[in-house]
Amino acid sequence: MESCLEMGKHIIVSKAQSWSGGKHKTGDMVALQMNPDKLVRVLHVVARAFISEMVIFTVANALYCVIRSVSQWSAGTSRTEESIHIAYCSLIEKAEHFVYIEGGLDDSGAASVRAIMHWQYRTICRGQNSIFHNLYDLLGSKVHDYISFYGLRSYGKLFDGGPVATSQVYVHSKIMIVDDCIALIGSANINDRSLLGSRDSEIAIVIEDKELINSYMGGQPWKAGKFCWSLRLSLWSEHLGLRPGQINQIVDPVSDSTYKDTWMGTAKTNTTIYQDVFSCLTPTTS
Template sequence: MPWHDEALVVSGEAARDCARHFIQRWNVHKADKYRFVESYPYLVPKSYSDEELFDHSVLNSILGEDRPAICVDAQCVRSVSFWSCGTQTIEHSIQNAYIRMIDNAQHFIYIENQFFISIAQDSTIKNGIGDALYRRIVRACIDKEKFRVYVIIPLLPGFSNVNAVQAVLYFIMRSINKGETSLFERLKQSGVTDPEEYISFYGMRNWDILMGSLVTEIIYVHSKLMIVDDRMCICGSANINDRSLQGSRDSEFCLVVNDIEMIDSTLNGQTQKVGKFCSTWRKKLFRQILGITNENDLNVDDPCSDEFYNYFRETARNNAQIYEEVFNTLPTNHIR
């Protein structure tokens, strides 16, 4: 099964903080499990001079001459607690960052994630991502704003155990559109007559000819990425589920990036200043998803416009229909 994943390469203060987080986690587990094992030494954080800290030559050598580094404002955020990092309090700054970024979004949100499990007013699911999206979309509806949310998730969970697949699908569908507390139903109850005018969900699939036969496979989305307004993004290890976001469970690490180098672009038909890093990343992903090999074939600058949003949705709808007719694929609306 082919995977789709996204990651960041950083240098400077953000890279130093990444290293210190790793050292903190290493030393906690060294003390807990390998205290008397000499082959697992304690690690000591390194001190850096300003000259060393802001030397980007290594980063430039990784990226190459054709991809110069872009200067950004980066902040490390985590999900950690006593068991994972030795902290006396539970830290869920990743969830805090997601919610704040969604609340502050002005034009659009683009999400890629391995999961989308977030149910408001639920006895089991506690994270607030779905509720933040609900609030922002309702606000857009009341204020008559043009606001778009694109969400890319796997078409099916990547587990071999049937019970696990069914359980994950159950919670994902309850998060999106099944039941009164799902995102779509709550939006409808709050006056958003057509939630898909604001938010839409997609999966990825590809085809090829193998040994003379036409075959297809799901492209498994493993990214944990959100880009907002082509100005800020968050990327790292955290899924949109309680395990990653509550802080007391899985240990996770992400970077929040705010652009400081601005370029001209278009959002909602208006000329806007957008971030060089975030907009470049988002446009690359849109071209990849839509199969655009020549930048001149389709302008992906404005994800808010009716023209582009409808094109994106119609392309996905047509592709889904073709795959169903040719391969009899799952999932499908014909089986509920």
Template sequence: MLPLLPGFEGDIGAPGGSALQAVLSWTYKSLSRGPGSLIENLKRAIPDPMEYIHIGSLRTYNTLSGKLLTELIYIHCKLMIVDDRYVIIGSANINDRSQAGNRDSEVLPLSEHLGLLPEQKRKPPRMKIDLDDPVADSFFVGTWGAIAKKNTEIFEKVFNVLPTDKLKDFEELRVHVAKIPLSESVPQVAEEYLRDLVGSLVEFPLDFLCNVNLVPGFASKEGIVPSSVFT
């Protein structure tokens, strides 16, 4: 789970959005773009990594002064589970800058499963528990993936949401934001679509601005500072 956009001021493609664009660039480089990215590394080991990975985000909507609005839900907590044995959870970023111990480090818990469990009494639980395997394809594809896909389609149909996989470059972005969304042109119809939302889960757009070099130019302060500031 990732935030749909970094938590920086400014608009993508606008002069004041260089910091947002810089962090977005490093996010995609780490995740899916370039030979050193997570997904490209996995492709060298398995044919289709996306059969095993789902990258999701959170989005919501509300009405303000009679107008339908949407906003991303910023995911701040970091969670990493390694081999079903180690769990790191907290607000610290999972990178060297936040966890090296000599920079802007934060404290977060590390839980380790040692494989030692107390003796369990064999008696039925007080409540009936019906827990299907969440790793099964029926859940991963048929429930989790299907909900994320449908919610994404609804938000894109009702609002001019950013980011979205439909926009591959800045020209497409400019045309997109100039359109009047359904939420403004026919709000009654928009509300009908929004009733079909299930929770807040949406897909993270891996192809957003994929034909654009998102690295800020040297004319901006973000283009001058060392890359270590962002990594």
């Protein structure tokens, strides 16, 4: 608990430096009411209330490292820092079994957002240089056994008595979990704007578990990190609509029963339902 609070304090101070640096460089004349000490006190209250309500999510012993995307204009640093970018690349390259990434993009219809989405599609599945095209050359039709992309969507009423509506879920805290042992959590999207360091200022933390628990990976015994394992189970159970008694269905993240039967099966069913009810998906959406 105290480690989490100390990490939060460092993040607040770092962001305060970033905001102050940006204000100074842009000539913003609006007074910036920033009191890091006050924010830290608020953090203690909020963090303790949040942790006391967690059910599946478990705080454990771990190593923490703050990483950033900042530069001279945004944080007053002497050189551009892209440690979030470096961490993403390093953790993905060192992964042994699986990489799970949650990211978000505001589907507001703005031209800039649409431009980013265009290049993301080009990166994922459109064109000779896309991930899917290159993997298909190596794996053929088995490519979907190794990589897949999904969208989060929800439904509800905007007001009492109103019609049922649907919308994509915007993920603000981006997350990557590697092998149930290491997690990267922060504000940066996976694009040049967030990762180069010379553009948007971003902050994240890398969490490496030191408290290990018995789990499974690909049907074999595996030592998983207590925090990363419980974080993944918490997220997946929410996304898949699992009840507490069904968590055992997703303990092994790469088994066919988890990946194909539970994860892909749920996605296929939900896609059909949302399309039938709301007609909100294009033929290529999955």
